[in-house]
Amino acid sequence: MPSSRIPGFYNLPLSERLEKLSEASGLSLDELASLQNPQRSEINASAGLTDEQADHMVENAVGTFSLPLGIGLNFIVNGREVLVPMVIEEPSVVAGASFMAKLARAAGGFTVTTTPPEMIGQMQVLEINDLKAAWVQLLAHKDELLSEADSIDPILKKLGGGARDLEIRIIEDSPIGSFLVVHLIYDVRDAMGANAVNTACEKLAPHVEQITGGRVHLRILSNLADRRLVKASCTILLKELFFKNADGRTFTGEQVRDGIIEAWAFASADPYRAATHNKGIMNGVDAVVIATGNDWRAIEAGAHAFAARGGRYTSLSTWGKDGNGNLTGRLEMPMAVGIVGGATKVHPAAKAALKLMGVETAAELAGIIASVGLAQNLAALRALATEGIQQGHMTLHARQVAIAAGAVGDQIEEVAAQMAAEKTVRIDRAEEILNILKK
Ligand code: NAD
Secondary structure, three states: OOOOOOOOHHHOOHHHHHHHHHHHHOOOHHHHHHHOOOOOOOOOOOOOOOHHHHHHHOOOOOOOOOOOEEEEEEEEEOOEEEEEEEEOOOOOHHHHHHHHHHHHHOOOOEEEEEOOOEEEEEEEEEOOOOHHHHHHHHHHOHHHHHHHHHOOOHHHHHOOOEEEEEEEEEEEEEOOEEEEEEEEEEEOOOEOOHHHHHHHHHHHHHHHHHHHOOEEEEEEEEOOOOOOEEEEEEEEOHHHHOEEOOOOOEEOHHHHHHHHHHHHHHHHHOHHHHHHHHHHHHHHHHHHHHHOOOOHHHHHHHHHHHHOOOOOOOOOEEEEEOOOOOEEEEEEEEOOOOOEOOOOOOOHHHHHHHHHHOOOOHHHHHHHHHHHHHHHHHHHHHHHHOOOHHHHHHHHHHHHHHHHOOOOOHHHHHHHHHHHHHOOOOHHHHHHHHHHHHO
């Protein structure tokens, strides 16, 4: 089995990392070339996304926009070693997730489960006189409606997906009064499913109008994909939590564990903290969602709506301790991602990213994404509960500030190192140091 441990990976020059990745994953350099910037790649000049491909993807295209793609290391998900491509502009995320995955692998890594890939399509039915009677009529015709919905996408049907259920809801007291909502529950297999569900709702709408006597207004997927959930969990052994900060201050495993649980309790009880806590989870989640060509706005919308499902916005994760005193973490959230459809099969880097992870189903991909989200959550909580978030961010952040101040080549590391040592990472200080260096 290929390993997700690549010691010293971060010390290699960028050009050599792809070779290491090729060795570790068993994929050829050609297969991985799409992960690299086409302007830089010496391996395959057609790597990345071409202007022509971009032009087919969106309107008014004038070019493409690059972001760094890093590899999340050390991940074991359901016993399988996984090298995780992550696309993100924020420093520290790839390093943080990789480090926490290393702590988790001492106890076997991440365990994940998923519910069936069922999405919800909504039909808003207006202009009904008797909502209860319409409800009864729809239920009486449920089998007929489901069988019609089932025949809409023969590919999905052949793959074992299709219509699963019909739910009727009455929305009271909306700004336009009461109306009926029909939920079509649709199993979309390995697709994200928005197009599939929207198509099914549009085709089913005339029949719903005929049965209810009302007018179907909206026919659209709900991004609150609360039937398509992923759960990831991990255990961090106490001995892995021992921590010594840059100033030599030490924290015992118990102190770090309890500090993490206290930090989580804050997010669990307070929406102001929960928003930032969940943002940290999404740092990891979105990075993999983007690398695989999936719709990160859909994942964001679903995550935050799910976090508020109980009427108060709260943490998506839970941290506690097991009978042996080890730290335990769990993340549960909707995960509507696909490995077919949308941009997943169009963007060459997304295709290479899926291949690198060796995923064969959307559920497997969902599990990896949730594991990265949980790892990233732990990275932030551990930093916050010990030395504070800025210390870990400092060097990488300092590099960005140095570049913004005009540093190039070796100057970047020199300016960044001095600012980090001074604990003053500001553009004016970067400019001063740069001026001295230039003299
Ligand atoms: P899609 O329609 O491109 O692909 C899905 C189709 O692929 C299925 O209907 C099926 O016919 C076929 N298919 C082949 N093999 C399959 C397999 N193994 N499993 C499942 N289906 C298979 O894409 P989609 O996933 O229906 O829609 C995703 C796109 O919709 C994304 O680009 C998203 O950005 C966009 N979108 C999102 C929203 C929203 O989130 N609210 C709304 C509209 C569109």
